[in-house]
Amino acid sequence: MTEATSRRRGRRTRTESADTRDRILTVAREEFSLRGYDKTSVRQIAKAAGVDSALVHHYFGTKEQVFAAAIETAFAPARHAPDAVADGPLDGVGERLTRFIFGIWENPTTRTPLLAIVRSAVNNETAAGVFRDLVAAQLLRRIAVQIDVPDAELRAELAAAQLVGSAMLRYVIKVEPLASADVEQIIARVAPVVQGHLTGP
Incomplete structure (x- = not known):
């Protein structure tokens, strides 16, 4: 040969x-x-x-390792959230991050694998641990670095809790009227809360 x-x-x-x-x-x-x-x-x-x-x-x-590899690929679009935080002035970070996250959930292509991740994480502690580690490493710590304020990690976690909770109620549990509300209306109401978590006193 x-x-x-x-x-x-x-x-x-x-x-x-x-x-x-x-x-x-x-x-x-x-x-x-x-x-x-x-x-x-x-x-x-x-x-x-x-x-x-x-x-x-x-x-x-x-x-567990198969699940981690599968969700890391599915989670890939959310990795750009810290870029949305960094791309502009700090006083607009809440809206940019909220709009970015809801944009992922509104897109059927990216929503379907995210639903699979969330459902598995809710029902199984092993899956939840894998998801938690991924969110911490790929999202929360990177956002915390971008905002550069006191208690940055706690602030990033509180902002994420607001966004994840809203997404769970709208896309997973489908609680009305949130599930059917116009996404722009949701962003307008959620973004100031996220802003407060990230940069408020």
């Missing part, structure tokens, strides 16, 4: 491996969304992805 042939085979193998890994992640998100964390198994994920369970373990490890 020539060196060029070996390189081509190596590239093809890496591409096939990446495709298989992506397929497993896509299926895992669908399974967790459909069944929740407790009722989803690595065997089910492997079967739906058309691979052996050992291959799922090879790429990701335990079910």
Whole structure:
């Protein structure tokens, strides 16, 4: 076998491996969304992805690690929230962050995987722990750094609690009239509260 042939085979193998890994992640998100964390198994994920369970373990490890990888990809749009905080004056941070978060929830493409994450986290402590670590590392600490005020981490957590609670009632529990209210009306009412948490006295 020539060196060029070996390189081509190596590239093809890496591409096939990446495709298989992506397929497993896509299926895992669908399974967790459909069944929740407790009722989803690595065997089910492997079967739906058309691979052996050992291959799922090879790429990701335990079910908890599969869930972490799946939700990290689904959570990716929310990682840009700290950018929304940094992109402008501090006195407008509440509206920018609120508008950004509700924008993610209003978009069906990004809302569906988020619903799967939240439902699994609410019903299972292991899933909740994975979600909590991801939110803390990817969102809250980065927002806290951006606002640079006393008690920044607590402020970021209170702002997140306001936004997550509002999103839960609107998109997950679907409490009326919040569930049907115009999103601009919600942003107008929630943003000043978020602003107060982040920069108020």
